[in-house]
Amino acid sequence: MTQSAFSLSYKDNGVAWLKIDVPNEKMNTLQAEFSEQITSVLAELKARSDIKGLVVYSGKPDNFVAGADIRMLSACETAQEAQALAKKGQVLFSQLEQLPFHVVAAIHGPCLGGGLELALSCHSRVCSDGDKTRLGLPEVQLGLLPGSGGTQRLPRLIGVANALDMILSGKQLRAKKAVKLGVIDQVVPESILLNVAEQVALSPKPSRKSSMQNWALGGNPLGRSVVFDQAAKKAHEKTRGNYPAVDAILEVVKYGLQHGMEKGLEQEAKVFGELVMSPESAALRSIFFATTAMKKETGSEAEPLTVERVAVLGGGLMGGGISHVTATKAGYPVRIKDISNDGIQNALAYNFKLLDKKRKRKIISKATLQKQMLTITGGTDFTGFNQADVVIEAVFEDLALKHQMVKDVEEYAKSNTIFATNTSSLPINQIAQAAERPENVVGLHYFSPVEKMPLVEVIPHQGTETGSGTSEETIATVVALAKKQGKTPIVVGDKAGFYVNRILAPYMNEAARVLLSGEPIEHIDTALLNFGFPVGPITLLDEVGVDVGAKISPILLAELGDRFEAPDVFDLLLKDDRKGRKSGKGFYRYNTKKKEVDKSVYKLLELEPKIKESETEIAVRCSLMMLNEAVRCLDEGVIRSARDGDIGAIFGIGFPPFLGGPFRYMDHIGITRVVDMLNEYTDKYGDRFKPCERLLDMAKEEKTFY
Ligand SMILES: C[C@H](O)CC(=O)SCCNC(=O)CCNC(=O)[C@H](O)C(C)(C)COP(=O)(O)OP(=O)(O)OC[C@H]1O[C@@H](n2cnc3c(N)ncnc32)[C@H](O)[C@@H]1OP(=O)(O)O
CATH class of the missing domain: 3.40.50.720 (NAD(P)-binding Rossmann-like Domain)
Structure with missing residues (x-):
């Protein structure tokens, strides 16, 4: 018989203990096959009449539950399959919530995603003050929404504004902050966590209604609509419509408050299923898998030496x-x-x-x-x-x-x-x-x-x-x-620019060329921001420093060839003491409250700014230079794998995470298409766009990076 992840024990004082301990794993995650185990545990609890309270806790030393098993979600082949998984969680958590006695979650360590959704269906939550304790709904970072009640229970517990903030950001709260927001009722030292939880379980079950809840449920529809508008505005400023989960979260939370919990849950599971199938979620999940695998890698066959100072x-x-x-x-x-x-x-x-x-x-x-x-x-x-x-x-x-x-x-x-x-x-x-x-x-x-x-x-x-x-x-x-x-x-390999600066330089140079063709500075920055980069290339040049760019550029040119030739702007800018933010003067002005372009830079560069190219054209033009160079790096062994190249670009430059990194992005659009685009841009803008050998071979052989 397989060992169960959920086990019950009882004490004479009437408190039942539900331990979560997934066998052979150091981290508790929720998996579909546990459903029968929980169902039988719940049936056993319901059948007894001597229970006064229940404590739900983890058998692991340093984690509660890290959410649904992300591998299980990735294995889903249809939206219906993923929807059914979410629904299963919803039904089980609702049954837990409906138990007639006081149900208390005792939390130590990460309590995330489905783990927090489980805790939210308990009537009270106590957590340890340990540094490891973190509470949050990070699903948005996987391109998902909380699918097992999180979008419905959290707003009802802590109000719409705070719930939206948590769900849309995916932030993980420390214990004290979680208490302050009302996600947690009590924080205590780890040594007395279970004792305190036991006492709480013996106390009367709290009534769910609170003034906050009344407000959230429609006491003030006008105020609520303002909260939604503000949250949407703030989220869109960051995501620029590239993350479907953000709109989905706003829609599902709102729907649940308008139509009630039951309908809200239905909608939540349905949209969750759709999101699991989205390419954005697949890309974001790949980042989770890559970074988890990288935590274990040592970079070498040898053992590390002891470091003390x-x-x-x-x-x-x-x-x-x-x-x-x-x-x-x-x-x-x-x-x-x-x-x-x-x-x-x-x-x-x-x-x-x-x-x-x-x-x-x-x-x-x-x-x-x-x-x-x-x-x-x-x-x-x-x-x-x-x-x-x-x-x-x-x-x-x-x-x-x-x-x-x-x-x-x-x-x-x-x-x-x-x-x-x-x-x-x-x-x-x-x-x-x-x-x-x-x-x-x-x-x-x-x-x-x-x-x-x-x-x-x-x-x-x-x-x-x-x-x-x-x-x-x-x-x-x-x-x-x-x-x-x-x-x-x-x-990475010991070649000029290593990996990150080597793929960044041609992208920045291309942005500078676009500028010299007369496109306005804001237009270029907006184009790449909308593509998904965290800052536009011209702003980035100001932040990094024009002098730094000017120093690296000749090194790359000398070692890697003509395609690294930087357009003639650095000298002019430096002569005008325009190093960027650090000198108080760059492409933007730094002595004003609002960020604005320093128009005198156009005069210096003898330009008359005018929009000629679309944002998409500019974004594709700059990013293609980066993609082609990334493949060269792989080909030359500068990076060890496409995965390292993706993580390097996302974590080092902010390459749009929802695209999964340059290599995953190329796989997604198709290598043949990438080659066609590079050829098209070679005709339009010059030889620096010529697709590298590896890309040409891959297109011929219909290969992918992953
Ligand atoms: C329906 C629901 O709403 C949907 C969901 O719940 S989606 C899932 C939401 N949860 C998350 O996103 C949390 C993901 N996990 C994490 O962020 C981090 O693992 C953590 C902060 C919990 C712990 O970090 P850390 O201590 O560095 O441990 P880390 O190395 O990452 O993880 C340890 C092991 O747990 C695994 N793990 C952690 N969370 C997991 C998850 N949700 N699914 C699958 N595996 C998970 C890791 O893959 C790793 O496995 P391995 O040892 O076999 O490689």
């Missing part, structure tokens, strides 16, 4: 961010070295600001802030470097300076200390030329702002004139370090 060279923006994630996420003490005390002060102030923000939001206490600040120290010499296991270098992009850093670290640190360089443009093997132990040298390319951007490129080099390439231990160690810092690392 980390040092950072350079206290600038990058050094500050790297020290922050190293100390606060990975939990290692960090020593920062800069040439000046100001540099150290900057890095410390940067860390303090980030921690203080968390303190103000009550995510950490003042004591934790102080404790974490104490783990970050700095100085202008190499004190403490003899204890560092990894040194991360984030100094200026200057080869001679980097060589000096390599030599200094070899002198002051241990013989096995890893030298990880955060260069964004210099080949790692050139930096390693100065090393006596080049096997310890590796690229570790973070993106700005480090504390927010999820990607890290790990770049082993292949060897210097006199020495060997990056060792497998070095790769494994920095991959493990990056994961501890909360990052998703991809191992």
Whole structure:
């Protein structure tokens, strides 16, 4: 007989205990085959007359329920099949809700999606104050809506505005915030969670009606309509109509409030089924599968070396961010070295600001802030470097300076200390030329702002004139370090631009060409925003800095060829001291409240802006350059797989997640079509659009990337 995921036990005081513990899995998820088990558990409970209350809890040490099994949803072949799964959950949760005694969920760890929907059908919810406890309905991030009652129960519990905010963002709440919003009734230390839940189960069952509920159910239809309009506006500003789940959520929540719970549930399951079949959801689910698989990968055959201390060279923006994630996420003490005390002060102030923000939001206490600040120290010499296991270098992009850093670290640190360089443009093997132990040298390319951007490129080099390439231990160690810092690392080849900047550059250059053809700046940015990028390319250039673009561009041109030729704008802009946001002057103005184009830039570039091309034409033109280059990277082994290329583009650049990344997107539109478009654009705009060999071969052989 197979072991059940749901088991009942009883105590003499009349409290029944329903334990959820999916056999052979470390995470509880809800699967279709459990339906019979829950049905029989519910039947047993209903048949007894001696029960005063029920506690629903998890048998896992660190999770409640992480939702419906996403693999099961992906295996559905029709919308009806997915609809039936949602319906099954709805029926079981409704039966739980209708039990005559007090049903209490005792939650510790992730309680997400279907897990929270289960908890919402209980009459009370108690959760632990542990850091692992997170409550949310993240379905929207999978291109779905909560399909087992979430769109109906949550608005009735906490009001439409807060419920829409949670469901449309998919955000995961910490315990305190969940109590504040009314999602949870009580938060307690984990050690007494079950005792408290037991006491609550013995107390009278609460009545469901609340003033909030009355309001939500139609006490004020006018106010409700304003709330919906505002939520829709806010959501659309972000999603620009690219995520069907967003409209579906708004529609289903509204429908349920207008027509009642039963009809609302019906609609919820129906739309859920449709969304599971949508290409957007398939793409978003693929990101979940890819990132989960990547959490387990080590990047190398070797075992990582032990890391106890980390040092950072350079206290600038990058050094500050790297020290922050190293100390606060990975939990290692960090020593920062800069040439000046100001540099150290900057890095410390940067860390303090980030921690203080968390303190103000009550995510950490003042004591934790102080404790974490104490783990970050700095100085202008190499004190403490003899204890560092990894040194991360984030100094200026200057080869001679980097060589000096390599030599200094070899002198002051241990013989096995890893030298990880955060260069964004210099080949790692050139930096390693100065090393006596080049096997310890590796690229570790973070993106700005480090504390927010999820990607890290790990770049082993292949060897210097006199020495060997990056060792497998070095790769494994920095991959493990990056994961501890909360990052998703991809191992990429040591070629100019690595992966992310290499595919970004032709896209940005194309946007600059579109600008030089006289298209207005806002028009170009809007075109790519509507395509699904988080910022437009011209805004991005302002944010990254025109000077940075100007520095990387010639390197890519020299190493990779003519298609990297940047249009002649950088010099003109730099002569006018237009570096972008950091200089207060770029394509946009930075001294006004509202973001507006600095029209004087047109004069500088001798342009008369006028819309000539459609948004779609511009978006396709820029993105095609990126797609073609991504395939070259795969072909040359710069990335190890299409999957890494997709995750790198989404996490490093913000390539539209609903398209699943460049490779999945090409598979979706068809390789032959991509080749046809590239040929069409070659005729229109020049040879840089010529499809690469790999694409031509794939089109001939009717192959796909996945
Ligand atoms: C009808 C309903 O409304 C529909 C739904 O519920 S859709 C599902 C909604 N839920 C989610 O989106 C949550 C997805 N999960 C997560 O975000 C993260 O796994 C988490 C925050 C829960 C935990 O993260 P973390 O501690 O880093 O563990 P992580 O490595 O991701 O997961 C551990 C294992 O659980 C699995 N897992 C977690 N949630 C899962 C889910 N909902 N479905 C399938 N597998 C899941 C992972 O695949 C992984 O499996 P593996 O060890 O065999 O590879």
